[in-house]
Amino acid sequence: MHVIAFASQKGGSGKTTLAGHIAVEAERQGAGPVALIDTDPQGSLSQWWNAREAERPFFARASSAGLEADLATLKDGGVRLVIIDTPPAITATIGHVIGLADLVVIPTRPSPHDLRAAGATVRLCEEVGKPLVFAVNGASPRARITTEAVIALSQHGPVAPSILHQRIDFASSMIDGRTVMEISSQTKSPEEVGELWRFLDDRLKGRETAPLATASFLTGSHGARDLRGAA
Template sequence: MQIIVINSQKGGSGKTMLCKHLAVEAERSGDGPVFVIDTDPQGTLTAWHSKREAETPARVDLPFNGMEKGLELIRTHGAAYCIIDTASGRLDIASELFKLADLVIFPVQPSEDDLTAAPVTVQNLKACGVPFVFVLTRVKPNTLITAQAAAILSKHGQVAETLIADRTGYKSPYAKGQTSTEAEPKGAAAQEIAGLWRNIKSCLHENMQESEALKKHG
């Protein structure tokens, strides 16, 4: 099982949106079973999941102080991926989750405020030694700020090739707790999320290869 934590200390970056869409996409593309965990006290992911009629992805409640044991239990149940949604402004809790992660997804909006806030989380991620990837979210296509943001972030770490556009569909409440990609499987959002999931799997694969190489030479 591979553990993905989605975190940004800046609110409104799209953490929960990415969590639910990537979890659904992983199941849709045959990469499940996928479990999701909501560690945000606001419970937005939990509220969405409670409306779903689809059985996948599964959601599990784990107390923070029992997270590590709980993840091991999920692993024994044959989970392929566990995706953890997090709160903004709780870097102490996020740091503990980083230590459990195989990869951290760091969503960033291409704005001055988001770019100014990013280095605090980056420093923490590097201190924890966890692999991470930036995902640009709520992007306005073909704008200078998007290109500038990608260039600035690339100095700190890897930036996902797929950009997530500012689409109403990502925010819309669909019937039966569907994601926009389920409601419109041939739409632009579905193509974006599918592309991003491929990017994420590629990052995880590269990290595994690097880890195995280090073990051989260690």
């Protein structure tokens, strides 16, 4: 069983949206059973799942036994992938979750504030020796700042080859517990989610793909910044 944690110090990074979408896409691509765990006190992922009509992915409510015991129970029950959403702050909870994860996904919007905030999560992953990847989320098409963000992030870890763009279908699908793959979206959003899942699946299985190809987005080195110094 593999465990993916979605972690970001900054609220509004799209962490919960990506966690739900990747869980559904993993099920769609035969990687299930998939279980979701929500460790964010706001409970946004729990609320999204409660609005779903589909039974999969499963939702695992935290028990008094603790996260380690809950993960062991899920593994014994045949779950193959667990996706954990975390609070939008560097807390003891996030550190604990990262320590139990096989892969940490750091959703980052292409903005200076998000880039600075990512530094704290990167340091936490480094302290416990956990692999991380960045997922650029909420990007504007053809915006120069997206290129600059990818350049900056790539200095500190792999960047997923799928840039998820800001579109209304992501928000509208989450209202009733669905995803862009389930609302017959006519945009490229489902394709972007699928590409992100394939990248994460490769990382989990040790088929490490190269970070975001320079030919696609990295047209120069301008705009790069030190995440650790900025955080």
